Amino acid sequence: MQDSSEVAKRKLDCYVYYLLGESAGVENHSQAIAKLISWGFNVSPTYKACKNLDEVLDYINHWEKRRLKLPLETDGVVIKVNRIAHQEQLGFTAKSPRWAISYKYKSESQSTQLKSITFQVGRTGAVTPVAELEPVLLAGTTVKRASLHNANEIARLDLRVGDYVFVEKGGEIIPKVTGVDLSKRSAKSKAIQYIASCPECKTELIRQEGEAVHYCPNRKGCPPQIKGRVEHFIQRKAMDIDSLGEKTISQLYEKGFVKSPADLYDLGEEQLSQLDGFKDLSIENVLKGITQSKSTQxxxxxxxxxxxxxxxxxxxxxxxxxxxxxxxxxxxxxxxxxxxxxxxxxxxxxxxxxxxxxxxxxxxxxxxxGVQMESDYKEPDKVSNVLGNKSFVISGVFKSYERDQLKEIILAHGGRVLSGVSGKLDYLLAGENMGPSKLQKAEKLGVKIISEEEFVSMLKE
Ligand SMILES: [Zn+2]
Structure with a gap:
């Protein structure tokens, strides 16, 4: 949320699921949980140590319906290996531990009527059809709309206005339509005609070969695309200008002040004072936010x-x-x-x-x-020249280093890092789980394949 005072009101809290420490003095996960409780941490009271897989399955069945009465939403159960020594032995893949896995319950489904289909245009011009539904209660919230993705999806579902449809909330927040109840279909219903022109600017839509989505090609004149690009630019993951929001951008666009991100940097008091509800303080905040964004990396x-x-x-x-x-x-x-x-x-x-x-x-x-158009990343300082300009490709997962770290080490010791395997390559530095095609290619071309350990001993030379 943008508004920190609203967040403060909600009294956020958390459950602790894992005790992280070098020598925590515990042999298994359930002892760690007991320790966390004794220290006053909030631990989910629903956990249970199971002796075998039958007990795990009983636990899963036990919570299938009961979980809906918990004070928070859940979608499954995480099953973990209890003994810490076994956890260490199993280790991790690139993305997740091998000693924990989640079991997902089938998501709840509800039937409701499709009232109409509307079409939204995003910042890239992509058109998304949206199902407007008779409001229905689903997994604790009222659902009125669901994404239909594209024309193919509508055809696949054979959707018609007036149909009764099944709605599910899967892993995502946005609900989806999973099927049509044909037994309730009216004999008079007609197949849906997908729109041919943009609902916002009336430009004829295009659909590129091999793509499912229709686009409005009017990049420069379609209002939601223009406003969308500015909204994308100011968002937290990008320039993070939190003193600007959707409504302000809309006003700035309608008054003709902002048609692209660069226009933001030409804004001054004179323009901002013409916006509804803007006082000295909010003008100052917006200008400050825009100035600060210049140091965004x-x-x-x-x-x-x-x-x-x-x-x-x-x-x-x-x-x-x-x-x-x-x-x-x-x-x-x-x-x-x-x-x-x-x-x-x-x-x-x-x-x-x-x-x-x-x-x-x-x-x-x-x-x-003054917006940053260069990375402040510097090539690492030279430490030695033991790798003597030899070239490396790094692939797979490594025990002691991240791939980016290995890259820095190679550069620091006078080597070069390439991205593709070719006949000119000197070494393929191979970790675990590397792609078989790279390996095969290296073998075929006679490229020397070395392990993490062999690489480290090269440095020692
Ligand atoms: Zn358009």
Whole structure:
């Protein structure tokens, strides 16, 4: 939530699920839980130590219905190996512990009537059909709308206005329509005609080959796309200008003051004082927030400028590989797809974005306004030259290092890091769970494959 006083009112609390410590003096997880309770921590009172799998299954069945009466929402049970020594032996995959797994209950489903379908246009021009439903109580909240994703989904469900549909809240917050109750269908109902033009600006919609989603191509003139791009830019994960919100941006757009993120940096008291309900203090706050955003780090700016398919994680990877916007703008398609997390779709989207003059001008204006367009990441200082300009590809998961750390170590000792396996490569540094295709390619090309231990001993030489 944006409003901290509202958060304070809600008296947030937490349950502690794990005791983290080098020598906590416990042999198993249930002893750790008992210790946490004795220290006064809040622990979920529903936990139970089970002796075998039958007891685990009994526990799952026991809570299937009862969990709905708990004071918070749950979607499943986490089953953990009790003995800490066994947990250590099992270890972790790249993403999760091997000694804990979740069992998800089937989500609750309700039947309700579909009143109509509306269409929303997002900042990228993507059109999302939304089911407007007769309000229904589902897993503790009243549901009135559900996403229908795209035209294919409507066709797949064979959805018609007036139908009774089944609604579920899965893992996501937004409910979804999972099926139609054909027994209640009216004989007069007709198949849904998907819209052909944008509900906001009337431009004819397009649908790219192989894509399920319809787009409004009127990037420069479609109001929700223009406002959406500015909203995306100011959000917490991007420039984090929390003194601006959706309503203010809407007003700024309607008065003609803001049509792109760069326009924000030209705002002054004169424009802001023309907005409804703006007083000295709020004007000052907005201007302060905009000024402060100039020190937001480059990777967040890269996410904020809203290149299609470039999310937060991809923006971070890109900022490591291309430490300035100038380098990214000059990158070729091959340079781009050799970056971790970047595939063909993203690479094409980046090239398309920067080939548009209007986007390049926008970047120039942001740069002139003082927004960070370079990473403050510095190449590590040289420690030695033992790796003598040899090239490495790092792949898989390692026991003692993160991949980024290994990269820094290689650079610091005079080596080079490449992203793809080729005949020119000197070493493939292989961790656990690495992709079989990289391994096969390296073997075929006769590239030397080394383990983490072998790498460490190379450094010692
Ligand atoms: Zn439009």
């Amino acid at each position: 480059y990777s967040a700016v890269l996410f904020g400028i809203g290149i299609r398919f470039v999310g937060k994680t991809v923006a971070e990877k890109l900022s490591l590989h291309f430490p300035s916007i100038d380098k990214l703008m000059k990158a070729s398609y091959d340079d781009l797809i050799n970056t971790p997390e970047v595939g063909e779709k993203i690479a094409r989207s980046i090239i398309e974005f920067f080939s548009d003059k209007e986007n390049r001008d926008e970047i120039k204006r942001l740069k002139n306004a």
